[in-house]
């Protein structure tokens with residue numbers, strides 16, 4: 518393998534060249550939002566793009582480092598902000614670093630034994646997600662929320678139970694500001 522470089526556009530969140538761009542629309546994760554009536558209303562008029570991920574693939578072993586840039590668009594389903602699906606790594610003992618580039622957001626994390634943590638994001642915030650912590654990013658601002666992720670090549674994704682029941686906390690707007698509330702499904 519040879520050294521290489523890509524161009525990360527700090528304003529747009531695009532990586533050039535990239536190996537893949539994931540485009541996640543509301544219809545790809547409708548059941549993950551608490552307010553299903555609001556989701557149905559949005560889907561009836563449009564199927565908004567919630568986020569995009571520009572990915573650079575490297576060999577999928579522990580010695581390599583995947584790196585990708587995610588762009589979460591501003592918006593809400595009911596009171597719940599647009600967010601990523603969220604996941605444990607398939608190899609749960611692998612960590613990740615998130616670096617905020619644009620916009621405002623919140624990193625929500627939890628462990629399998631019930632610990633919960635969150636970190637507010639703005640440009641320059643660099644969060645360390647330790648091994649064994651599930652992670653989800655949420656756009657709590659009015660503009661695009663853009664962040665870089667770096668994680669081991671063998672980490673993989675496990676959406677599993679998170680797709681069915683979500684995280685222990687929901688992040689919703691209350692009086693114009695983000696607040697964490699208990700997830701009634703958990």
Ligand code: S6P
Pocket residue numbers: 570585587601602603604613652653654666668672673674
């Ligand atoms: C991968 C890393 C990110 C997310 C991306 C989308 O380990 O955490 O690249 O994959 O932000 O989130 P999700 O939860 O839909 O994969």
Ligand code: ZN
Pocket residue numbers: 604606613652668
């Ligand atoms: Zn991850």
